[in-house]
Structures are given as C-alpha cells and as structure tokens.
Amino acid sequence: MIEIRWHGRGGQGAKTVSQLWAAALLEAGKWVQAFPEYGPERSGAPVQAYNRSDDSAIRRRAAVTSPDVVVVLDPSLLAEVDVTAGLDPGGLLLVNTEESVSAVRERVGFEGRIVCVPGDRLAIGAGATKANVVVAGALAKALGDPPVATLKEGARIALGGKLSPAALATTVAAIEAGYGAVSAGRCVPVSRTPRADGPTRGLKRYRDLAVGAVVAAGTAGRTRTGGWRTGQRPDVELRRCINCLLCWVYCPDSAVELSDEVVFVGFDYDLCKGCALCVEACPTGAIAMVAESPALRPGLAPQGK
Amino acid sequence: MPSLKTMARRERRQSRFQGGHSLCRGCGVPIAVRAVLNSIETPVVVVNATGCLEVATTRYPATAWNVPWLHVAFENAAAAASGVETAYRALRRRGALPVDGPMTFVVFAGDGGTYDIGLQALSGALERGHRLLYVCYDNEAYMNTGIQRSSATPFGASTSTSPAGLESFGKLERRKDITAIVVAHHIPYVAQASISHWQDLSDKVARATSMDGPAFINVLTTCQLGWGHEPRLAIRIARLAVETCFWPLYEVVHGRYRLTEGPLRKLPIEAWLRPQARFSHLFAPENRRWLAEIQPQVDREWEDLLARCALDASASDAAREPPP
Ligand code: SF4
Ligand code: SF4
Numbered sequence: 001m002i003e004i005r006w007h008g009r010g011g012q013g014a015k016t017v018s019q020l021w022a023a024a025l026l027e028a029g030k031w032v033q034a035f036p037e038y039g040p041e042r043s044g045a046p047v048q049a050y051n052r053s054d055d056s057a058i059r060r061r062a063a064v065t066s067p068d069v070v071v072v073l074d075p076s077l078l079a080e081v082d083v084t085a086g087l088d089p090g091g092l093l094l095v096n097t098e099e100s101v102s103a104v105r106e107r108v109g110f111e112g113r114i115v116c117v118p119g120d121r122l123a124i125g126a127g128a129t130k131a132n133v134v135v136a137g138a139l140a141k142a143l144g145d146p147p148v149a150t151l152k153e154g155a156r157i158a159l160g161g162k163l164s165p166a167a168l169a170t171t172v173a174a175i176e177a178g179y180g181a182v183s184a185g186r187c188v189p190v191s192r193t194p195r196a197d198g199p200t201r202g203l204k205r206y207r208d209l210a211v212g213a214v215v216a217a218g219t220a221g222r223t224r225t226g227g228w229r230t231g232q233r234p235d236v237e238l239r240r241c242i243n244c245l246l247c248w249v250y251c252p253d254s255a256v257e258l259s260d261e262v263v264f265v266g267f268d269y270d271l272c273k274g275c276a277l278c279v280e281a282c283p284t285g286a287i288a289m290v291a292e293s294p295a296l297r298p299g300l301a302p303q304g305k
Numbered sequence: 306m307p308s309l310k311t312m313a314r315r316e317r318r319q320s321r322f323q324g325g326h327s328l329c330r331g332c333g334v335p336i337a338v339r340a341v342l343n344s345i346e347t348p349v350v351v352v353n354a355t356g357c358l359e360v361a362t363t364r365y366p367a368t369a370w371n372v373p374w375l376h377v378a379f380e381n382a383a384a385a386a387s388g389v390e391t392a393y394r395a396l397r398r399r400g401a402l403p404v405d406g407p408m409t410f411v412v413f414a415g416d417g418g419t420y421d422i423g424l425q426a427l428s429g430a431l432e433r434g435h436r437l438l439y440v441c442y443d444n445e446a447y448m449n450t451g452i453q454r455s456s457a458t459p460f461g462a463s464t465s466t467s468p469a470g471l472e473s474f475g476k477l478e479r480r481k482d483i484t485a486i487v488v489a490h491h492i493p494y495v496a497q498a499s500i501s502h503w504q505d506l507s508d509k510v511a512r513a514t515s516m517d518g519p520a521f522i523n524v525l526t527t528c529q530l531g532w533g534h535e536p537r538l539a540i541r542i543a544r545l546a547v548e549t550c551f552w553p554l555y556e557v558v559h560g561r562y563r564l565t566e567g568p569l570r571k572l573p574i575e576a577w578l579r580p581q582a583r584f585s586h587l588f589a590p591e592n593r594r595w596l597a598e599i600q601p602q603v604d605r606e607w608e609d610l611l612a613r614c615a616l617d618a619s620a621s622d623a624a625r626e627p628p629p
Contacts, residue, residue: 042329042361043530085388202362218371220325228330245309248502250540252335254324262313271324276537 001054003064004139007083008073009228013132016158018049019137024154025053028146029251033058044228044273046081072096072117073084074131080227084110092185094139096120096131115142116172117181129173137178142185151175221271229274232289234267240286247278247287280292307507312343319355319371326369327361331536331557333543334358335529336500337442338413342372344510347407350389351375354382354418357449357528358442380422381441383430392437403452409514410437416457417447418524420483430520432489434462438513439521441483452531456481459551460602461595462533462583467614474595479602487521487559494520496556496565500527501543505554505566512556522532525552533582545577550607562610571607573598 002067008014015036022034022245033052050064066086075097077083084093088110096119104114117138119131124191128134140151152172187253243264254270259265265287267278279287307315321342334357342349345478350373353359355601359376362369379475396402414423418513419441427439436503446464454467455573459480463469467476487495498506503607506524513520525546527539534542549566554566578584578599 011380042327042332044330046325062363077599092392214452215363215368216322217321217368218376219367220364221323223325223364223367225325225357248313249309249334251339252328253326254320254322254335254339258313259530259533260317261318262310268324273330275539277331277539280537280540300427 001058002069002143003051003067003072004051004062004069005067005080005087006049006051006071006073006252007077008047008049009043010045010047011075013130014047014049014073017132017136018051020133020151020154020158021051021139022053023149023153023158024140024146025051027153027157028150030054031058033054033061035061039210044227044230045225046077046227057153067091069094069139069143071135073135075099076227077110078104078107080224084108087112092142094135094142096135099103113185115182115185119178122177122181123174124175126174127170133183134173134178135172137175137180139178139183140175141179141182144186148179151179156224224270225273226270229272229292231271231291232276232295233269233292234274234278234287235275235290236264236266236287238264238266240284242284242286244283246281246283250275250277250281307344307511312340312507313573315343315346320540321370321372321547322362322570323369323371327364328357329527329530329536329541331527332357332499333444333539334442336507336539337440337524337526340415340500340503341411341440341510341524342439344507344617345409345514346410347410347514348372349409349411350393350404352377352382352386352389352410352412352421354412355379356415356418357444358413359498360449366411371617379418380419381426382412382414382423384426386410386437386439387430387435388435392439392501393464403502410435412439413438414484414493415443415448416441416443416445416552417449417455419443420456420481422488424486427487430491431521432485434445434518436516436518437520438510439519442526443523444485444531445480446528446531448528448531448611449498457593461578461587461599463514464583469590474592475583475586484521484523484557488560490519491560492519493559494556495518496522497525497548497552498554499525499543499552501540501547502554502620503572505603509556509565512558531583533585534580542577542580545572548572549577549603550572551577553607555608555610555614561621562613563617564611564614574603 006014006018019205022032026032030053035050037048045207045228051085052058066090068088070093072083072095091112093110093114095116097117101114101116104116117135119134122134123131152175155171159171187238241264253271254272255268257265257268263301276289279289322338353376359519375385393408396602424442445457446455447461452465454464454476457480458476460465461475463475484495484497495511496509498509509522513522525543527543549555549572555562555564578587586592
C-alpha cells in the first residue's frame with residue numbers, strides 16, 4: 001500500500017488533485033482512497049488531503065499519519081506545518097518550490113529523497129491557474145507510476161464533468177509540464193520494512209488522546225495565521241495616522257496592535273491574513289499593501305502544537 | 306453609548322475574542338463579534354450555534370474565545386442559552402454564585418441557525434422571556450457547508466443549491482422577514498444592523514443589553530466566498546446594502562419601529578448587486594426582467610418601513626401629549 005499526504009492551502013486544489021490521482025490509479029486497476037481532512041478549510045488555511053492505493057482492498061479509513069509520500073503544494077507551509085511528520089525515511093518528499101533540494105532539506109531536516117518542482121512557474125507556462133496538477137505530473141514521474149497517459153485519463157475522469165474542454169486541455173498540458181520537469185524515479189518500496197500493518201498502525205489509542213470538550217480559553221492567538229497572506233501585507237505610515245481606530249474595528253483578525261493608551265502602533269503579522277480591509281478603512285490613506293516574499297512571511301510557528 | 310476608544314480599551318483590558326481563528330481572509334463575521342462583545346460592559350457568556358463562526362474559532366485544541374463559551378448543536382443555541390441564563394438566576398437567588406453581579410448572555414448564530422434550523426428554539430426562548438441578547442450574523446446562506454441557500458438568501462442570488470445556469474436562475478423565493486417574526490413575539494428590543502456601521506451596531510448592543518428581557522439583533526455580515534467579492538471590499542459592500550435600502554438600519558423598541566440611520570441618498574439596488582458574483586447572472590440580457598423585479602421589491606419594503614416608523618413616531622408623540 002502507498003499512502004500519500006498532500007499539504008496545501010485552502011483554494012490550491014489539494015483535495016481535487018488527490019481525487020484526480022485516485023481516479024488515475026483506479027483506472028490502472030488499483031484499489032484507491034482519496035479524501036480531505038475534514039475541518040474549516042478556509043481559503044488560505046493549511047489543509048491536507050490523503051490518498052491510499054493498493055493491489056488489494058484497503059481496510060484503513062483513518063487519516064494518513066505515516067505516509068510513504070508527502071506532497072507540499074505551497075512552500076510557505078514548510079515553515080508553518082510539520083510536513084514530514086510520520087514520513088518514512090525511505091519515502092519521498094515532493095515540494096512545489098523554486099528552492100533547491102538542499103535548501104529544502106535544510107529547512108525540514110528530512111534525510112530521505114526530496115524532489116523540488118517549480119510548479120507555479122510551470123503552471124503559468126501551461127496556461128493553468130493552479131500548480132496542483134503540475135505537481136501531480138511530477139509525482140507520477142518521480143514515483144515511476146502511474147504512466148503519464150493514465151494520469152491524464154484520471155484528469156478526464158475526475159475533472160471532465162466540471163471543466164470546459166479548453167480548461168481540461170490546459171490541465172492536461174500542466175500535467176505534462178510537471179511530468180517533464182523532474183527526473184524519473186522509481187516507486188517507493190511498498191513493503192520496505194515489515195511492519196504490523198493492521199488498520200490501527202500509527203494511531204493513538206483512545207486513552208492517549210487529550211481530553212476534549214473543555215479547552216483552555218483564549219488559545220487561538222498561538223495559532224499563526226500570517227502564513228495565509230498571498231504576497232502582500234499592510235504597512236502603515238504612522239506619521240499620517242490620526243488614531244481614529246477604524247482599522248482596529250474593521251480588522252477581522254485582531255491584527256491591529258494598540259498600546260495600553262489605545263494608540264495604534266502597528267500590525268501583528270503573525271495574525272494578519274492580508275485582507276486589506278484596514279487599507280480600505282483608513283480615512284487618511286496611512287495604510288498601504290506592500291509586497292513581501294513568501295519566504296519572509298512571518299507567522300511561522302508550527303500549527304496546532 | 307460606547308465610543309471606539311471605550312471599545313478598544315475594553316478589548317485591551319480583556320480580549321474576549323482573539324485573532325488566530327480560521328475564518329476566511331476578510332470575513333465579516335469576526336467584525337460583528339468583536340463590535341458586539343466590546344460594546345458590553347458586564348462579563349459575558351457566549352452560546353454559539355453550529356456554523357462558520359463556531360467551527361472556525363474552535364479548532365481543537367485551541368479556541369479564539371476568552372469568555373465562558375458553549376456550543377451544543379445547530380438547532381438549539383437559544384434553548385441552551387435559556388438554560389444557562391436560568392441556571393444563573395437560580396444560583397444567584399440562592400447566593401451560590403462565586404462572584405455575584407450582572408452578566409450578559411449572548412447567542413451568536415448564523416442565518417441558517419436562526420431563520421431555519423434554530424427558529425423553534427429561538428421562538429421558545431423569546432416567548433419565555435429569557436434575558437439574553439441573540440445576535441444573528443446574517444450572511445444570507447449556509448456558508449460553512451458550501452454556500453447552500455437558506456431562507457435568508459435574497460431573491461436572485463446564486464448558491465450551490467439555487468444555482469444560476471442554463472436551466473436555473475438563482476433563488477426564486479424572497480428572503481424571510483425574520484425581524485418581523487421576532488417582533489411578533491412582543492419582546493422589548495429588536496434591531497437590524499450592519500458591520501459597516503460600527504457605531505450604530507454598538508449603540509444597539511448597548512440598548513439591547515439594558516432591556517429587561519430578550520433582545521434580538523440581526524447583523525448583515527459579508528461573506529467574500531459566498532457573495533463573490535474581493536475580501537477588501539467587505540465593508541464597502543455592507544455599506545451599499547444600507548445605502549440602497551436593501552438593508553435598512555432600524556430598531557423596534559417595545560413594538561415601536563424607529564429608523565436609526567437613514568441613508569443620505571438612496572442608491573439604486575444595482576449598486577449593491579453589481580459587485581457580487583452571486584448576482585452577476587442578473588445582468589445578462591436574458592435575465593433583465595428578473596433584475597427589474599428587484600428594485601420594486603426593495604422600494605415597497607422600504608416604504609412600508611418608513612410608513613411604520615412614521616406611524617409609531619406619531620403614536621408616541623400623541624402619547625406624550627398632555628390630555629386636553
Ligand atoms: S490586512 Fe486584514 S488582517 Fe491584516 S491587519 Fe489589515 S484588516 Fe487586519
Ligand atoms: S485607520 Fe488609519 S488613521 Fe485610523 S488609526 Fe488606523 S492607520 Fe490610523
């Protein structure tokens with residue numbers, strides 16, 4: 001059995017690409033599963049989707065916690081989510097990034113095989129809006145399976161009903177671009193180490209789970225949502241600020257910081273999602289959105305820890 | 306009436322609702338929540354119905370809420386809040402509260418949890434007269450589950466269960482008038498507000514919480530995903546709803562209607578429809594006749610409201626007049 005975990009942000013098509021992947025392998029005669037992590041998958045929020053495939057029926061239904069393959073659709077997640085959690089050292093980490101393999105290896109500290117693909121650039125080149133299918137093409141090549149023709153068939157099955165013929169053709173071109181962009185590899189060894197492969201492998205027992213129902217108040221602030229920004233952050237020219245506090249009242253993410261004397265002092269970039277409502281709200285034009293590099297985005301503490 | 310400075314000081318002292326939640330970029334809901342909570346002087350207890358707000362603010366094991374907060378189910382937020390409020394009164398009477406003092410019970414529920422699924426529990430709580438503030442954050446559809454139509458979805462809007470397409474048009478039914486339904490329960494305070502008008506909203510919360518009985522505020526709350534607009538336009542679009550009289554700002558105190566903020570000039574309804582993708586099909590040539598139906602609907606409701614306000618104003622003037 002091969003287990004894949006896709007990491008993306010809401011809106012990047014992690015769920016869609018996992019379905020496409022499953023459709024292709026189903027076409028190739030495998031038993032398959034594809035499902036997203038159910039939760040508030042808001043646009044920009046870190047999300048996960050999973051695939052399992054095998055030559056026989058798959059009994060496991062739980063989330064993939066010890067994957068053979070991890071795919072990361074957004075490089076900013078490397079610093080925000082523990083993407084290699086549970087990843088087998090004999091497995092594969094595939095990242096959509098402009099960075100080099102050694103740079104990614106240094107950031108995540110993963111010893112196994114890493115493949116990088118500049119998915120966003122290739123997607124634009126193919127006329128596509130999302131890198132997800134490019135990355136799927138690269139994954140097929142890196143694993144040696146399924147063949148690119150099967151993957152394209154998977155795209156037709158999974159997306160044909162939703163996309164126009166032109167958009168489907170673009171998707172297929174994007175898959176090919178990804179397939180051509182990485183060097184061929186071989187399939188991850190399925191049974192690389194003998195292990196108790198029952199349905200509960202890697203899962204916690206109920207006694208080990210934290211008690212739910214009542215949680216400590218006011219703990220969301222520790223969750224960094226700064227990584228949701230898409231390349232722009234608000235910047236203030238304090239000289240022009242008249243402290244009307246309109247940016248404060250209209251910020252959905254409590255990211256406008258005030259001093260004890262309730263004077264506006266700046267933004268909390270760990271929380272700010274970059275909606276630009278503060279820019280719209282400011283009557284003096286003191287706030288503007290400025291470009292920022294994704295790699296420099298603050299808000300980089302691991303989530304949910 | 307609270308000023309922004311007062312509200313900011315309150316949040317500085319105790320931030321009742323924090324950032325770090327998973328509501329969408331540019332979501333209107335937390336704007337409503339912070340404006341409401343920062344307008345209340347006393348300690349608060351929040352009861353939350355199922356919906357975007359509940360799901361996205363309580364990602365286990367973290368919570369954005371820094372106040373006692375309870376979620377039970379989709380349909381029973383008002384019933385759960387009734388129980389909490391009753392328990393508080395009972396304990397207070399027995400002198401069994403660790404700290405005695407006034408407390409405000411606030412329900413937050415979306416339009417799905419208010420107009421549809423939670424209507425029965427809401428009606429019960431209002432009729433029994435529990436002292437609570439029920440805030441409906443109305444973003445006009447079931448956004449949490451993928452933008453399905455609710456009875457708050459306005460005529461013409463495209464949702465995933467009332468799609469606009471070759472064979473279908475968008476929602477063919479008109480929005481339910483929930484405010485009128487709530488008014489019919491003879492509670493002391495009912496109001497309609499918008500996230501775009503923070504002072505109006507904040508004043509309404511202050512008046513609502515001073516009442517000795519149930520209060521209900523319906524707050525128009527944008528949803529960039531379901532409405533289909535740039536996140537940064539949220540406030541501007543909410544303001545257009547008020548300026549076109551699609552969403553008038555008014556209150557009903559002990560049954561008397563009063564406009565709290567009239568638009569300086571009434572804009573044509575197209576100004577509110579046009580920036581939202583959910584209405585874009587209305588502007589196709591073949592749908593013009595549907596579009597033409599909307600302005601008269603809005604005009605009619607607006608004129609009815611004005612007439613109602615005028616009538617109630619003259620009635621209260623008459624009541625104040627000394628007997629001859
Ligand atoms: S960009 Fe949006 S989230 Fe960031 S500070 Fe401004 S209003 Fe808040
Ligand atoms: S809205 Fe502009 S002027 Fe007002 S407090 Fe914010 S930065 Fe200052």
